[in-house]
Structures are given as C-alpha cells and as structure tokens.
Amino acid sequence: MNGKKKEVILMRKLLLVLMVAAFVALPMAAQAATFSLYNNYVTFSDTELETFTETEQGTLTGSGLHIPPFGTGPGVDFDIDYTGPTNYTASGFNDIQIGHDWPTANFDFTGYDGYALSFTNHDDENHMILLTMNTGWTDAPWSEGDNQYDTGWVWLTAGQTTVLTMDFAGVGNLDHVTNIGFKVGSNGPNTPSTPAAYTSTGGTIHAQAVPIPSALILLGSGLLGLIGIRRKMAA
Numbered sequence: 001m002n003g004k005k006k007e008v009i010l011m012r013k014l015l016l017v018l019m020v021a022a023f024v025a026l027p028m029a030a031q032a033a034t035f036s037l038y039n040n041y042v043t044f045s046d047t048e049l050e051t052f053t054e055t056e057q058g059t060l061t062g063s064g065l066h067i068p069p070f071g072t073g074p075g076v077d078f079d080i081d082y083t084g085p086t087n088y089t090a091s092g093f094n095d096i097q098i099g100h101d102w103p104t105a106n107f108d109f110t111g112y113d114g115y116a117l118s119f120t121n122h123d124d125e126n127h128m129i130l131l132t133m134n135t136g137w138t139d140a141p142w143s144e145g146d147n148q149y150d151t152g153w154v155w156l157t158a159g160q161t162t163v164l165t166m167d168f169a170g171v172g173n174l175d176h177v178t179n180i181g182f183k184v185g186s187n188g189p190n191t192p193s194t195p196a197a198y199t200s201t202g203g204t205i206h207a208q209a210v211p212i213p214s215a216l217i218l219l220g221s222g223l224l225g226l227i228g229i230r231r232k233m234a235a
C-alpha cells in the first residue's frame with residue numbers, strides 16, 4: 001500500500017470519528033440554545049451573562065455589567081451595591097440575587113447533571129456567594145410546587161477565584177426551571193458584623209462560564225488534523 005492510500009484511509013478513519021462525535025453532541029447542542037455545557041453541567045456564556053439582571057434585593061450600580069475592564073479574558077463583571085433601602089435583612093446580612101427570573105427563566109434542564117459557574121472577587125473586601133435555582137410551574141393545570149435550591153453560602157475572599165457547582169440529583173421539575181442565577185452577600189456596613197473585616201458596601205464580582213472541557217478541545221484538534229491531511233494531499 002503506497003503512502004497516498006494510507007493517507008486516504010487515515011483521513012476516512014478520522015472523519016468517521018469526528019462524525020460520531022458530532023452525532024453524539026448535536027442533540028445536546030439543539031437543547032442548549034441559551035446556555036452552554038461543561039461536562040453535561042449547565043453554565044452560561046458571556047452573551048447569556050450579559051442578560052442577567054437583579055432579581056431580588058439590593059441594587060446594581062450603574063449598568064452593573066462590564067466586559068471585562070481588567071483585560072484578563074472572558075467573563076462579565078457585576079458591580080454590586082449593598083446600600084439600597086430594600087436590601088437590609090433582619091439579621092443585618094445583605095444579599096443580592098442576579099440572574100433570570102420568570103418568564104425569562106423558562107429552561108428545560110432535563111438530562112443534565114448540574115449547574116456550574118466560575119467567580120472571581122476583584123475587590124479588597126470579602127463577599128459570600130451561592131448558586132440558586134427555582135423549579136416548578138405553580139399555575140393550573142400543572143400545579144407543581146415552587147422548589148428552591150441553592151449551594152449554600154461560601155466565602156469568596158479578596159482576589160479569590162472559585163467554581164461553584166449545583167448537582168441536579170434529587171432536583172424536581174427540571175423541565176420547568178423558573179429562576180436561575182447566583183446571590184452575592186455581605187454583612188451590612190451599618191450593622192454589627194463578625195468578623196468586622198467581612199463588612200462591605202458593595203464591589204465587583206466577576207462571573208464566567210466554567211472552562212471548555214478537554215474533550216471539546218480534542219475534537220477541535222482533530223478537525224485541525226483533518227485540515228492538515230487534506231492540505232498535504234492537495235500538495
């Protein structure tokens with residue numbers, strides 16, 4: 001078998017692998033019209049994060065969204081102000097929820113494993129953060145419960161980056177997601193706080209999709225390899 005025939009066979013095998021990978025990926029891509037995926041976890045691209053708004057308590061200063069002013073790569077910055085008149089809770093803890101509320105949040109996450117986002121604290125103050133989601137259509141004829149889920153508060157210290165994930169195991173009514181996003185919180189500037197360092201009037205939280213999984217990177221490398229073989233044969 002000469003070299004040219006070997007190259008043709010290799011190209012056909014590579015093309016077959018890519019076709020199978022595309023066949024597996026297409027059904028998921030068809031369902032993921034307004035969100036991205038990371039290892040079968042729902043995540044949100046910059047384009048989708050840009051449409052997030054305040055859905056509960058507090059205020060977002062200015063437009064609240066900047067892409068991104070620090071020149072460090074992908075993601076969206078949310079400028080947060082805890083000092084609005086409606087965001088003081090009885091405990092003195094201030095929190096703001098950001099994301100999609102009904103009817104904008106009308107997602108079907110059936111078949112996915114969870115929800116994930118990456119966060120960076122660009123402040124010199126500490127904040128707390130969690131992922132949150134509601135499911136269930138409460139109106140007739142569905143009359144489902146209003147199910148609320150979150151990851152629980154975790155500290156995001158000054159300069160820290162962390163990835164939060166919410167597992168969908170045990171989550172009900174995934175086909176009727178009515179609210180999804182994240183919350184940012186801190187002890188209020190006018191209330192006692194312990195420790196005092198965890199007191200903030202607001203700041204900037206950077207959110208972005210969880211990185212592209214290595215399998216997709218390999219798929220891209222395969223496409224580049226196929227292009228290279230075609231060019232070599234043409235030469």
